[in-house]
Amino acid sequence: MRSLLKLTWVEAKLFFREPQALFFTLIFPLILLFVYGGVYGNKSNPMFGGFGMVDVSVPSYTAMIIATSGLISISVIVATYREAKILRRFKATPLSPLHLLTADVIVIFFMTAVGMMLLVVVAKLVFGLRFFGNALSFAGAFVISCASFFSLGFILCGLIRTARTAQIVSMALFFPMILLSGATIPIETMPEYIRNYARFIPLTYVVKLLKGFWFGDSWSQHQTELVVLTVMFVVGLLITAKTFRWE
Amino acid sequence: MQKDTAIQVEKLHKSYGKLTAVQDISFSVRKNEIFGIVGPNGAGKTTTIECLEGLRSPDKGLVRVLGLDPQKNRRSLHERIGVQLQESRIASQIKVWEVLDLYTALYSRTVDYKDLLEKLQLSQVRSRFYSRLSGGQKQRLFIALSLINDPEIVFFDELTTGLDPQARRVIWDLVREVNESGKTVVLTTHFMEEAERLCDRVLIMDHGRIITLDSPENLVKKLGAEHKIIFSIKGRVQIESFNELATVEKVSVFRDKVTISGKDQRLLADVVNHLIERRIPYYDLQTQQPNLDDVFISLTGKEIRK
Numbered sequence: 001m002r003s004l005l006k007l008t009w010v011e012a013k014l015f016f017r018e019p020q021a022l023f024f025t026l027i028f029p030l031i032l033l034f035v036y037g038g039v040y041g042n043k044s045n046p047m048f049g050g051f052g053m054v055d056v057s058v059p060s061y062t063a064m065i066i067a068t069s070g071l072i073s074i075s076v077i078v079a080t081y082r083e084a085k086i087l088r089r090f091k092a093t094p095l096s097p098l099h100l101l102t103a104d105v106i107v108i109f110f111m112t113a114v115g116m117m118l119l120v121v122v123a124k125l126v127f128g129l130r131f132f133g134n135a136l137s138f139a140g141a142f143v144i145s146c147a148s149f150f151s152l153g154f155i156l157c158g159l160i161r162t163a164r165t166a167q168i169v170s171m172a173l174f175f176p177m178i179l180l181s182g183a184t185i186p187i188e189t190m191p192e193y194i195r196n197y198a199r200f201i202p203l204t205y206v207v208k209l210l211k212g213f214w215f216g217d218s219w220s221q222h223q224t225e226l227v228v229l230t231v232m233f234v235v236g237l238l239i240t241a242k243t244f245r246w247e
Numbered sequence: 248m249q250k251d252t253a254i255q256v257e258k259l260h261k262s263y264g265k266l267t268a269v270q271d272i273s274f275s276v277r278k279n280e281i282f283g284i285v286g287p288n289g290a291g292k293t294t295t296i297e298c299l300e301g302l303r304s305p306d307k308g309l310v311r312v313l314g315l316d317p318q319k320n321r322r323s324l325h326e327r328i329g330v331q332l333q334e335s336r337i338a339s340q341i342k343v344w345e346v347l348d349l350y351t352a353l354y355s356r357t358v359d360y361k362d363l364l365e366k367l368q369l370s371q372v373r374s375r376f377y378s379r380l381s382g383g384q385k386q387r388l389f390i391a392l393s394l395i396n397d398p399e400i401v402f403f404d405e406l407t408t409g410l411d412p413q414a415r416r417v418i419w420d421l422v423r424e425v426n427e428s429g430k431t432v433v434l435t436t437h438f439m440e441e442a443e444r445l446c447d448r449v450l451i452m453d454h455g456r457i458i459t460l461d462s463p464e465n466l467v468k469k470l471g472a473e474h475k476i477i478f479s480i481k482g483r484v485q486i487e488s489f490n491e492l493a494t495v496e497k498v499s500v501f502r503d504k505v506t507i508s509g510k511d512q513r514l515l516a517d518v519v520n521h522l523i524e525r526r527i528p529y530y531d532l533q534t535q536q537p538n539l540d541d542v543f544i545s546l547t548g549k550e551i552r553k
Contacts, residue, residue, distance in 0.1 A: 006352035010345055017340035084336040089392075092300055092330040094322050095353045 003095055007103040015107055021076070024068040025115040029061040032184060033123055042127045047188050051215065054127040056186055058119060059214040063145065063206040064183040065115040069108045070149030071177070072170045075156040077104055079166035087246045097246055109146055116142070133216040141213045141222075145206040148229040151236025152202065158243030182207045205229055253278045253400055253431040254299060259308035261294050268294040270455040271308070276400075276433060281426050283446035284435040285543070291455040292435040293333055296404050299433065300330050313399060326354060329393030331386075333404040333435075339378035343369055343388060346377065347395065354396040363391040367421065383414030390421060401425055403434040407441060419445055439539040451543060458546050463539055470545055472537030473508045476518050478529040480505060488525065492517045505529075 015021060033054070042052030078101070081087045087097050123129035131138075153170075160166045178184050180194060181203035187195060198204045209225040219226070254276035261269045269291040276282045284292045297303040298310055301317030301324055310317055315324045337346055347360035364370045367387040372380060380388065386406060393401050403422065407415040422445055426432050436442055442449045443463045450460045459466065473496070480486070480503055489498045494511040495518070507518055515534055522529055 003352045006349055010341065010349050013345070014338055014340055080338075084338075085332060085334060086337055088302065089330075089332055089335045089337065090353075091302055092325060092332065093350065093353045094325045094355075 004099050004103060007095075007099060008106050011100075011103045011107045012110070015073075015111055021068075021073045021111075024072060025065055025111050026118055028068075029065055029115060029119045030122055032061055032064075033057065033119060033127075037123070037127045042129065048186065049215075052127075052130070053186075054123050055130050055214075056188075056211065058123050058129055059210040060183050060186065060207050061119055062116045062142070063181070063203055063210050064178045065112055065119070066142075066145050066149050066206055067174060067177055067183065067203050068115075069112040069146070070151075070153040071156065071174050072153075073108050073111075074104070074150055074153030075160060075166045075170045076163060077108075078154075078157040079160055080163040082161070082245070082247055083163050085247065091246065105150060108150070112146060113142075131214065133213045137219070138210070138213040141209045144226065144229055144233075145209060148233045148236070149202070149206065151233045151240070154240040154244065155236050158240050158245070177201055177203045180204075202228075202232060251278045252276070253280075253313060254282075254433065255309070255311040256295075256299070257309040259295065259298060259310060260306050261291075261298060261303065262306060267455055269298070269305075272452070272455070272457050274450055274457065274460055276431060278431055279426070279429060280447040281422065281432040281434070281445050283442040283449040284433070284452060285437065285439065285442045285449050285539070286452040286458075287437060290453045292437075292452065293404055294455075295452070296402055296433065296435055300328065300402055301325065302332075326356070326396060327399050329396060329398035329401040329430075331389045331393045331401075331403045331406060333408075335389070337377050339376065341377050342374050343377065343380070344373045346388070347391060350392050350395045356397065357395050358397045360391070360395060363394055366424075367391050381414075382410050383417060386410060386414070386418060387421070390418075390425075394425065398430065400431040400433065403432065405435055405437070407436070407438065415441070439543060443539045449539065451546065453547050459542075466539060466542045467537050470537055470542045471510055472541050472545070473510055474512065474514050474537070475506055475508045475535040476515055476532065477504060477506050477535065478522075478532040479503045480527065480529055482528075484527055485525075486527075489518065489521060492521060 036057055037054045040053035042054035044050050044052060048056045081100070087100065090097050090100055120129065156166065156170060160169055180198055181187070181201045182190075182198065183203055183206075187198060187204075187207070190198075205225040205228045209222050209229065212222050212225075252275050256275065257273045258271045259269055259273070260271050272295065284295060286292050294303060298305050299312055299317060301312075301321040304318050312324055313327055317324055344360070344364070347363065351357045351360055364373055367390060369384065369387055369391065372384060377385070377388070390403075390406075393403070406422070407418050410418065419441065422432060422434070434445070446463060448460065448462050449466065451458045451466075461469070486498060486500060486505055489495050489507055494509045494514045495507055496509040497507070499506050507514070519532075521527075
């Protein structure tokens with residue numbers, strides 16, 4: 001337990017020293033917020049069901065932060081560990097390498113939550129963000145989404161050998177995903193055919209779920225999203241168990 | 248397993264697909280010795296040492312380290328051994344003291360890492376990032392990590408590869424100190440000089456097999472190679488008289504350079520005495536003794552591949 005705590009603390013420090021992960025988790029969502037919030041403000045808009053641009057964007061950007069953590073942070077960190085034989089060095093200690101991954105998951109989850117809270121606080125102070133849902137339900141949806149996307153990240157870890165490939169592949173998945181799922185550009189503003197494609201993008205379900213709970217939907221209204229994300233989580237775990245290699 | 252045996256290996260066999268890395272090798276390591284595994288790249292050194300460390304599982308054979316099976320008792324073994332891996336790195340953005348502090352938390356029994364920093368001359372870089380350390384400092388940090396749990400056996404895999412000669416010598420002194428503090432040391436190297444200077448016994452392997460195992464002195468002695476003494480003379484000097492010495496086997500002259508060779512280790516003393524007794528003016532005296540390199544070449548028929 002002492003080792004897991006220490007490991008988590010060290011991994012947290014390392015996260016703060018890694019500019020790329022830090023940028024996409026903490027800074028990039030704020031940049032988007034200021035750009036879109038600056039242009040559109042947070043006035044009621046019929047296109048968003050009477051809510052403001054910022055009200056709609058914050059849960060969507062939260063989805064983007066989750067995608068960052070799952071696709072980029074996890075795959076790059078694990079690939080780097082493997083490439084540098086860091087996992088192997090830990091294997092020569094009484095520590096289980098599983099502890100290392102646990103510590104990383106804890107840190108990345110925590111940073112995802114920090115990214116969201118930072119976004120919420122800034123949006124509230126600067127643009128008067130409004131929240132219409134149940135905080136506990138939203139937190140639940142947040143955890144389910146994280147589990148699902150972290151699991152996706154571990155599939156990548158099993159398939160990718162080097163840190164460089166992990167960077168490229170995760171970015172190649174990340175950008176189309178955040179652009180077409182409604183995580184950055186509101187899905188309501190997109191043409192019909194893109195909205196059809198969005199159905200095949202996993203992040204779309206996170207966006208829908210988080211947005212729904214932000215505006216006070218109930219769990220029964222989001223069965224599709226919950227099923228899709230749970231299936232992704234389980235399938236991800238199964239694939240990871242089969243393909244994951246420590247070295 | 249005898250009381251003074253630290254490691255016992257019997258018929259260890261390991262292959263990766265079609266490639267056989269280690270073929271049925273058997274040897275044992277005594278407590279408190281510096282044991283070297285020497286051989287060219289691809290000889291099977293790392294596979295062997297990693298089977299001892301519990302990082303690889305042997306296909307066949309028996310391995311006992313401190314009486315434990317490295318596969319079955321991995322955790323309890325890792326509490327008692329220290330390991331430095333070939334080509335292993337640690338996170339580049341971690342500071343020296345942070346990684347030592349972290350490793351302290353991984354073991355149930357540890358020494359104070361501040362003492363290790365002191366001993367390994369890392370105190371002045373304790374707050375430096377790993378990525379900013381020199382090659383020698385990095386290796387010293389890895390030695391520190393391998394010693395943090397006050398282990399009974401320490402494994403060093405290619406500890407000095409890639410270091411400059413000065414840094415290498417510093418590391419050699421440290422390895423001796425580690426050994427003198429009562430720890431058994433197992434190391435692999437492809438530097439014959441390193442094995443010769445450090446090891447009590449050397450296991451030479453190639454193509455996954457043991458070629459020989461003995462102390463460096465015995466290996467050289469068994470080789471029966473010639474010692475050579477070379478010196479220069481000025482003017483006309485009678486050198487035929489050297490042939491009268493019992494230990495001299497051959498005397499040859501090329502221009503002003505005299506080479507005297509023989510297999511007996513007393514050759515040098517005899518020749519020097521003779522030079523003084525006969526008042527022969529000489530300069531630039533050098534000796535050439537057979538070393539492990541010669542042993543290796545004669546046993547494998549090739550130069551060590553570096």
